[in-house]
Amino acid sequence: MSEVPALEIVQLEVGLLQNFCEVIGCPTTGKAALVDPAFEVDRLMKIVRERGWTVETILLTHTHDDHVAGLDEAAAETGAVVRCHPLELEAAGQFAARVEPVGDGEDVWIGGGRMRAIWAPGHTPGCVCWYGPESEALITGDVLFVGSCGGVSYQGSDPKAMVDTLQRKLGSLPEQTRLYPGHDYGKTPTSTLMWEFVNNPALRADTLEAFCAYKRVAVPT
Numbered sequence: 001m002s003e004v005p006a007l008e009i010v011q012l013e014v015g016l017l018q019n020f021c022e023v024i025g026c027p028t029t030g031k032a033a034l035v036d037p038a039f040e041v042d043r044l045m046k047i048v049r050e051r052g053w054t055v056e057t058i059l060l061t062h063t064h065d066d067h068v069a070g071l072d073e074a075a076a077e078t079g080a081v082v083r084c085h086p087l088e089l090e091a092a093g094q095f096a097a098r099v100e101p102v103g104d105g106e107d108v109w110i111g112g113g114r115m116r117a118i119w120a121p122g123h124t125p126g127c128v129c130w131y132g133p134e135s136e137a138l139i140t141g142d143v144l145f146v147g148s149c150g151g152v153s154y155q156g157s158d159p160k161a162m163v164d165t166l167q168r169k170l171g172s173l174p175e176q177t178r179l180y181p182g183h184d185y186g187k188t189p190t191s192t193l194m195w196e197f198v199n200n201p202a203l204r205a206d207t208l209e210a211f212c213a214y215k216r217v218a219v220p221t
């Protein structure tokens with residue numbers, strides 16, 4: 001069996017809302033993916049060009065405006081296939097011609113490497129975190145930030161689903177996994193799941209009641 005290579009992940013902060021985008025590249029084939037192309041697509045594409053990579057895929061964590069503000073430009077420029085949760089498909093389709101759903105636990109191949117879709121409802125019903133088993137990386141969008149987590153008061157938000165996502169789904173990943181959040185809201189741009197489970201109040205609040213108290217939202221009945 002040939003070994004699956006770790007993908008290279010380049011983080012870039014863009015726009016005025018402290019958004020993080022990523023460029024993910026396969027070191028052996030030069031195939032690449034963009035994650036949540038929002039603002040300043042030209043800076044993302046500069047990273048791609050400098051490395052001599054070819055973008056074939058765009059991965060979305062979800063379709064809130066600040067994560068898809070550059071999707072139309074990025075999709076048109078690269079011709080890439082956009083992958084997102086089925087519940088986010090219609091919104092993504094407004095910005096890109098080629099949009100395909102991804103299933104929970106499905107591997108999306110980027111050259112010889114892969115990123116696995118982890119369905120992570122709570123912030124929105126169709127949030128996806130992207131996990132690289134070989135890269136030991138987790139791109140969380142607005143699900144988990146360094147030291148905090150995404151809001152659960154949006155349309156379609158569900159605090160109960162968020163607790164399950166954070167505790168059970170993210171909690172089952174290896175603790176050395178590096179966290180790449182969707183916004184630069186923490187003390188550091190990235191962190192590890194181990195650090196987060198010890199220090200992040202959103203993860204330390206491990207019951208629905210404790211989580212809702214932390215987020216200052218009513219406990220759903």
Ligand SMILES: [Zn+2]
Nearest residue numbers: 062064123142
């Ligand atoms: Zn969001």
Ligand SMILES: [Zn+2]
Nearest residue numbers: 064066142182
């Ligand atoms: Zn956001």
